[in-house]
Amino acid sequence: MSTYLSYSELTRALSLRDLTDPTQGPHAIQLMLDDVVTALTDTWQSTVRIVRNPPIVAVADNYDKLGFD
Numbered sequence: 001m002s003t004y005l006s007y008s009e010l011t012r013a014l015s016l017r018d019l020t021d022p023t024q025g026p027h028a029i030q031l032m033l034d035d036v037v038t039a040l041t042d043t044w045q046s047t048v049r050i051v052r053n054p055p056i057v058a059v060a061d062n063y064d065k066l067g068f069d
Contacts, residue, residue, distance in 0.1 A: 013055075014055060018052070021052060
């Protein structure tokens, strides 16, 4: 069974901001994420590459591959 979002539901969902993205305005979650990234980078002596993909994903990627029915 396929369930599709209506145009207004899709528009509303895509208009939600990414709280981790500083280009979309400041948010406290960014401070926490910065601390986590810094701790991991310092511990593992690694570099960081931030990738921000579009928020639309296939149902299989969003549910099936994560183990949800």
